Amino acid sequence: MIELEGLTKRYGDKLAVDHLTCTVRPGIVTGFLGPNGAGKSTTMRMMLDLDNPTSGTVRIDGRHYRELHDPLRTVGALLDAKAIHGGRSAYNHLLCLAQSNGIPPARVREVLDTVGLTSVARKRAKGFSLGMGQRLGIAAALLGDPRILMFDEPVNGLDPEGIHWIRTLMKGLAAQGRTVFVSSHLMSEMALTAEHLIVIGQGRLLADTSMADFIARNSRSFVRMRSPEQERLRDVLSGAGIAAAPGPDGGLDVTGEDAAHLGELAARHGITLHELSPQRASLEEAFMRLTAESVEYHARAGDGAEPPAGAPDTPDAGRPAWGTDWRGDRRGKES
Amino acid sequence: MAVTAQVLRSEWTKTKSVRSTVWTLGTGVVVTVALGALISALAKNDYENLSPKDRFAFDPTFISFAGMGLGQLALIVFGVLVVANEYSTGMIRTSLAAVPQRGVFLFCKIAIATALALVVGMITSFLTFFVGQAMLGDRGADLGDPGVLRAVVGGGLYMALITMFSMGVAAMLRSPMLSLGVLMPFFFLISSILANVSATKKVGEYLPDKAGQKVMQVVLVDDDAPYGPWGGFAIMVLWVAASLVGGYVVLKKRDA
Ligand SMILES: Nc1ncnc2c1ncn2[C@@H]1O[C@H](COP(=O)(O)OP(=O)(O)OP(=O)(O)O)[C@@H](O)[C@H]1O
Ligand SMILES: [Mg+2]
Numbered sequence: 001m002i003e004l005e006g007l008t009k010r011y012g013d014k015l016a017v018d019h020l021t022c023t024v025r026p027g028i029v030t031g032f033l034g035p036n037g038a039g040k041s042t043t044m045r046m047m048l049d050l051d052n053p054t055s056g057t058v059r060i061d062g063r064h065y066r067e068l069h070d071p072l073r074t075v076g077a078l079l080d081a082k083a084i085h086g087g088r089s090a091y092n093h094l095l096c097l098a099q100s101n102g103i104p105p106a107r108v109r110e111v112l113d114t115v116g117l118t119s120v121a122r123k124r125a126k127g128f129s130l131g132m133g134q135r136l137g138i139a140a141a142l143l144g145d146p147r148i149l150m151f152d153e154p155v156n157g158l159d160p161e162g163i164h165w166i167r168t169l170m171k172g173l174a175a176q177g178r179t180v181f182v183s184s185h186l187m188s189e190m191a192l193t194a195e196h197l198i199v200i201g202q203g204r205l206l207a208d209t210s211m212a213d214f215i216a217r218n219s220r221s222f223v224r225m226r227s228p229e230q231e232r233l234r235d236v237l238s239g240a241g242i243a244a245a246p247g248p249d250g251g252l253d254v255t256g257e258d259a260a261h262l263g264e265l266a267a268r269h270g271i272t273l274h275e276l277s278p279q280r281a282s283l284e285e286a287f288m289r290l291t292a293e294s295v296e297y298h299a300r301a302g303d304g305a306e307p308p309a310g311a312p313d314t315p316d317a318g319r320p321a322w323g324t325d326w327r328g329d330r331r332g333k334e335s
Numbered sequence: 336m337a338v339t340a341q342v343l344r345s346e347w348t349k350t351k352s353v354r355s356t357v358w359t360l361g362t363g364v365v366v367t368v369a370l371g372a373l374i375s376a377l378a379k380n381d382y383e384n385l386s387p388k389d390r391f392a393f394d395p396t397f398i399s400f401a402g403m404g405l406g407q408l409a410l411i412v413f414g415v416l417v418v419a420n421e422y423s424t425g426m427i428r429t430s431l432a433a434v435p436q437r438g439v440f441l442f443c444k445i446a447i448a449t450a451l452a453l454v455v456g457m458i459t460s461f462l463t464f465f466v467g468q469a470m471l472g473d474r475g476a477d478l479g480d481p482g483v484l485r486a487v488v489g490g491g492l493y494m495a496l497i498t499m500f501s502m503g504v505a506a507m508l509r510s511p512m513l514s515l516g517v518l519m520p521f522f523f524l525i526s527s528i529l530a531n532v533s534a535t536k537k538v539g540e541y542l543p544d545k546a547g548q549k550v551m552q553v554v555l556v557d558d559d560a561p562y563g564p565w566g567g568f569a570i571m572v573l574w575v576a577a578s579l580v581g582g583y584v585v586l587k588k589r590d591a
Contacts, residue, residue: 048432051590066435070338077432083425085353092352100345100433102337140429 001026001179002047002148006056009042009203016042018203019056024181026147029174031194031211032183035291039203040183041079044152048077060148070101072144078151081137086126090117090136093125094143103144111139131162138169148179155189167193187287191215201291218286223259226251226275227266236269237262251275342434342443350447355416360455363409363494364462370402371463375470382474394554395476396486399467403490403551404523406459407497407544410452411518414501417448418582419511431591441506441586445579449499456494460487482553482564489550489568497522500543500575506582547571 002024009017017039024030034040045051047058049065060068060075068074084093094108112118115135120128125136134154141149151170155163170193174180184190190197190211197214199207207214224247227233234252237244242262244252254262259278266273350356378398385393421427434440464487468475476483505514522544529539539545540560549560549567562570 045428045590048428049435050428050431068435070341071435072433075432079428079432080425083428085349085420085424085426087353087355088349089352092348096345096348096352097429097433098345099348100342100430102341 001061002181003059003062004043004047004056005059007043007046007053007058008055009039009046009051010054015203017046017053017200020200020203020205021056022198022205022208024179024198025196026179027174027177028195029170029180029182029193030196030198031190032181032198032200033185033187033190033287034183034200034206035185037202038185038200038291040185040200041152042203043200044077044079044150044181044183047150048075048079070103070144072097072101072103072146074144074146075148075150076141076144076146077149078134078137078141078154080152081130081133084125084133084136087124089122089124090128090139091121093136094139097140098143101144107143107145111142114142115139130157131159134158134162134166138166146178149173149181151180151182153183153185155184155186163189187283191283199287199290206290214286215283218281218290219283220255220281220286222253222255222279222281223257223262224251224253224275224277224279225262225266225273227271227273229271232269233266233271233273236265236271240265253279338434338436339439339443342439343447345433346443346447349444350417350451353416353420355420356413356451359409359413359416360451363406363413364455364459366409367400367402367406367459368463368466370405371399371467372402372470374401375399375467375475379471379474392554392556393474394552395468395471395474396464396483396553397551398471399464399475400460400486400490400548400551401467402463403459403493403548404544407494408519408523410456410494410498411501411522412515413452414448414498415505415511415514415518417444418502418505419509419514422509423511427591437586438583441583445499445502448502449495452498453491453495456498457488457491459494460490464490476553480553485564486551486553489564492568493547493550493571496547496571496575497544500571500578503575503578503580503582507578507585509585541570543571543574546574 004020004022007017007020008015020039020043032040032043042051046053047060047065058065065071065075088096090112091108094111095105098105098108109118109121112121115138117132117135117139120132125133128136138151138154141151149170154166154170158166170180170182174195182193195211197207197209197211198205225233225244226247230250230252234244237252237254242254242257244254247253259276263273263276266276375395375398378395382390382393421430431437431440464478468477478484478487501514501518504518505511508514508517526539526542526544529535529542530545531539546562546567547570549562550564552558552564560567
């Protein structure tokens with residue numbers, strides 16, 4: 001279990017992480033979601049005591065990271081797969097990590113086998129492909145057989161097979177009762193992996209909810225209807241007590257009705273339909289709405305659970321829009 | 336203590352598993368010995384032409400160490416790479432996640448690299464002495480002569496200290512290019528320039544390399560340095576201590 005309390009990190013004027021309080025529980029995969037520059041990596045670095053928080057604390061099973069005895073046996077992390085000395089072989093890279101935490105060398109061979117790098121174990125890591133590097137990073141995280149695992153965007157740049165492999169691995173680790181904390185900026189990816197969701201935007205907590213809840217609340221489904229007799233269709237619908245909103249390209253969007261029922265209704269009135277299609281707003285859209293509105297929403301409410309219905313799409317004038325701020329973020333970034 | 340033993344073992348694996356260790360240390364030995372042999376051979380031929388005063392100041396031991404000024408640069412590169420490559424590769428984050436006690440981490444890293452530099456330094460020092468004396472022939476010194484053993488052992492210690500100094504600087508600057516960019520000109524140019532211009536000579540004598548090399552001198556006629564062999568060595572030790580403390584403070588305070 002990982003507990004963050006009021007975790008804050010300031011780089012100069014920039015608040016990278018802003019009073020983040022949340023708990024990452026064992027036995028499930030917890031997705032840590034946020035757009036670029038939201039503060040995910042910074043938060044993870046503070047969890048591992050690499051960056052000093054400006055204020056607030058991180059507790060790992062009740063203790064500070066620095067107090068852990070042989071920390072790799074408690075927490076395994078993959079922050080940046082490229083962050084290794086390329087001149088060292090995969091085996092030696094893992095061996096030096098193992099030795100520093102009193103892990104037997106036999107375990108190095110085990111994890112190399114788990115990630116499928118045994119045949120290239122003696123090769124220098126410099127020549128590894130992106131996927132091999134990612135596997136090596138995961139091997140390092142697994143080395144101490146830790147109760148807690150942390151992955152920072154583990155699927156970035158991987159091919160579908162690699163993505164599937166990591167997804168399965170993470171689920172398997174959680175099923176063994178471990179705490180699995182994984183960051184991403186892809187909602188669709190998290191929907192397939194995570195059971196719980198922590199969303200941050202500009203360093204602030206926006207949502208801390210179960211995946212099922214998030215889907216139920218955010219995946220609005222509706223039926224799109226289009227007809228050459230648009231006006232008559234609208235009248236028929238309203239006559240039947242069905243509200244229809246104008247869709248983006250001259251169609252009508254109907255929420256809360258079954259497509260079959262709507263089709264029969266149109267047929268009864270002899271209305272020609274050019275389109276009758278059930279639609280589902282993607283989770284990605286819901287995620288983007290959530291993070292785009294984060295600034296303004298936070299200024300109004302406080303708990304950041306969910307944006308209020310009908311919140312305007314643009315942040316208030318005093319704050320930069322999401323897009324412009326993103327560019328501002330990147331400029332200050334190191335890597 | 337258990338942790339320290341583990342981390343020492345880990346740092347040993349790190350050091351020996353990269354190629355730069357072999358080529359930097361190897362270059363240090365070869366350059367020092369080869370250059371020392373060459374200059375010793377030249378000095379022997381030149382001896383006949385020396386004035387009586389210069390013959391009196393002739394220091395065959397120190398002459399055989401003439402390659403060290405260049406050879407030490409290889410050890411500086413070794414020291415810098417051991418520390419700064421952790422930063423340039425990003426490995427430092429993996430390393431500190433494994434060993435969050437930063438003091439222990441730095442101490443073990445420096446201990447291992449220093450031990451290695453000391454072994455290599457001693458081998459270099461004795462080798463360059465014996466090869467140099469062979470070149471000097473009947474003008475050469477004997478290990479049993481007064482002060483000679485001290486000078487040869489001091490040469491090995493000097494190599495280890497220069498490596499430690501570089502590691503401290505690299506821990507402060509956290510970049511291989513920046514560290515080498517500071518250390519190389521400093522030891523290769525600035526130090527010699529300061530020591531050879533009379534106005535700055537006094538300052539130059541207190542620089543780590545000039546002070547530290549005093550220990551390798553046996554014949555001390557015409558010597559106006561304000562310290563003896565071990566006094567100079569102690570000045571260098573102070574420089575090393577300062578750079579290591581600086582490196583420790585930076586590592587402790589800053590985000591990785
Ligand atoms: N060392 C640093 N110095 C200054 N600013 C930093 C530093 N590290 C991060 N930041 C800033 O803090 C903010 C959060 O960055 P962070 O890397 O944690 O975001 P992230 O959520 O991981 O983004 P991404 O999805 O792009 O990886 C960014 O605005 C970034 O520019
Ligand atoms: Mg990141």
